Amino acid sequence: MKKHFVSLLIGIVSYVQVSNVYAQKTVYNKDVEQRIKQVETNLFSNKAGSNNDKWAIDTRMRHYGVYGLSVAVIKDYKIEWVKGYGFADFDEKRSVTTETLFQAASISKSLNAVGVLKLVQDKKLALDTDINTYLTTWKFPYDAVSKGKKINVANLLSHSAGLSIHGFPGYGKGDKLPSITQILNGQKPANTKAVRSQFEPGLKAEYSGGGTTISQLIVMDITKQPYAQYMWNNVLKPMGMLHSTYEQPPFNKKAQELATGYQENKKQIEGKYHIYPEQGAAGLWTNPTDLAHYIIETQLALIGKSNKVLSKEMTQLRLTPYSENLGLGVFIDDVNKTFGHSGGTAGFRCQYYGSLQGGNGVVVMVNSDNSDIMYELINSVRSIYKW
Template identity: 60%
Template sequence: MMKYLYTLFLIFLCQGLFIKLYAQEKKYAHEIELKIKAVENNLGLQVRIEGEPNHTLKGRMNFYHVNGVSIAMIKDYKIEWARSYGWADSVEQRRVTMGTLFQAGSISKSLNGVGVLKMVQDKRLNLYTDVNDYLTTWKFPYDSLAKSKKITLANLLSHTAGLSVHGFPGYEKGDTIPMLVQILNGERPANTAAVRSAFEPGLKYQYSGGGTTISQLIVQDITKKPYDEFMWENVLKPMGMKNSFYTQPPPGDKQKLLASGYYNDGKAVKGKYHIYPEQAAAGLWTNPTDLAYYIIETQLALQGKSNKVLSQEMTKLRLTPYVHNSAALGVFIIKRGEQTYFQHTGADEGFVSQYYGSMEGGNGVVVMVNSDNGAITEEIINSVATVYGWKGFYNPLQRPKIITVPQNILENYVGEYKRKADDKFYIKISLVNGRFFYSEPGWDGFELYAGAENDFFSREFPVGITFIKDAVGKVIELEYHRGSRNEKFKKTK
């Protein structure tokens, strides 16, 4: 293994592929540098194609039009290395450094969970009390859909409150920013619907950034402090996240540290980033190093070896799924291979991020990018898992070589496919400049590649599509494959 890593290191030193790609603030021990090179040069796609060479970080950044990437790697309860690549702002020619701040999107909810549980630990809140007992500037308007059941903080943090409003698009610079009560009521200038019951609380899981926003208002109503101030004093600062903040819009003295957001095609977000008054749900600005401090503190607290914010008992509670089998209090608990992890993803306009922290052993990783395309984050994490021997974490689908299907045959597959004729959801298959694509309403989807004349797959997602013909050779339906899921969609157009 070391001989392989050393060979990779020499090859890429000679080629100089990354000399212009990253600004390296710190040089690590030789063995760690070899591991970093291995991570950079063996990205783990969801689908491995027979005979295809390894994918590099530089190549995948170009493929996805990703301007900047920042990574922090955790081993044995310590940050083993952190490295940054590309541009924080391509127009300003400002490189990503380890100090560059990214919008964390829904990872904000993980730290919010820590803040709320700190108040529970301090006996200022109860997880299982009706939220209206704490709200003073606004009350949740229960209706018949709640079936006389009350919403609790445990419901809000675990997305089991039965509430609407999945997420928030944020506001452009220059927009009038609504107050929290206006957001919760769906009143202008809010750009989202009112946060209301969709079904009774405690029944099942339904992701709701709207519910998290209610928890933000509870923190403000009880502490009588701005949310960002409370989170800095009680969560971020004690954990050592000295560069992070929830302040919206960002403070003027932080502007040169902020990455600018970009869309899938590489175009910049207007105004560089959006503003999120929904701070608890989507408002955290941070970097992978600071998030690594949060992960490590969580891991140490879970072992009873630290209590900078939460006790061991409260940390265990935070990492215990509630109602749903993976949704805990601000985090998701999943088993990958031989290890269980707490994790969360995040997506704001022009930003995507993801982290994993092991429940045992003190291992983890954080990846943040200033792009709307999040596929690269999982590919980097898969590479980390491979290089560091996280057994069973990365299990790609194996596919044969890509073949070329004649265009006249591809044209027969083009169209819309539905489960039922009156179904609003449909799969669209299109052919653009000789390239074959899958898409859905509201999602651009992905390119399809052929393993056989009627059998196609994605290189970024573990998805397969098989086209089915009738007795006379007419295409009548497609079969969608993902894991154990197999669904048939009839061709309607």
């Protein structure tokens, strides 16, 4: 009897471990289920020395020390499947579901650009006009570095403004949060330096979260609304991104909806996640399902079959390379014909790709500082779906 009980206990523990790797099970049709299984067992790396090995997703999650992962796959302008794996919070044994929210980090910039271009479409600002025309609560301090050239909104969205501050480290819970003007001026309690010119605008691409933060302030100055409120009403809600928020911290979400971030050594981020008042650059909380809605809306708008936020003409402009491989808020891959963006904040990594033709795409989000598994999974999706 005792031996039988021990065997039963081992079986229960094994089941719990497996069920938490494959945390959420939605029944799809036979063909889709087969593709899901193939994707889950076909992860591979493009790195030198990988020997064309293929791995299962649970194996790679353990290998990289990734607690939680969520993925959405788009086919023919529709979400084909979405699935969550592992733990949103390991200590709480809280599983990732398809509703679990992750920090989108720099993917926030893609949606920020949609919000800014909505103002362009509504003729409340122009892409080629000096940003100081629209800034009222703060003015950009031009100096000799910009060589007399003015920065415009298109420069900000395409990282061609010649500005400093690549990214932001965020703030811990309980830290005093700076205002946007304090961030832009590098004044305490801001933990980054001032956003200033490094070279003249339009000369070349230089990634700048600082520039995106200026665009956030432009939105606030023009609309006279809190940034998160404007983005909810004009971008997230119309696109069907109903679980997402730019609120920082996300006070309008329940704690169990939010993934906890982890370092590469599996150590939990203090306070579970950082706070980013630089909302346009790094403040979006979302999930692959909602990002898939954004990708599909972009794809449909591009071919003139939807205009929930942006018109066909504005979407075409957004997806046209403006500076090197950068459109407005997106990276354009002319070889693979995709638009996309990656993201990384403390304890979170994410990546999305959408095809410029045919309506295909993929989104992967993890609550880890290790992003390797994301690209192995994306390789698998591309291989199985023959993209």
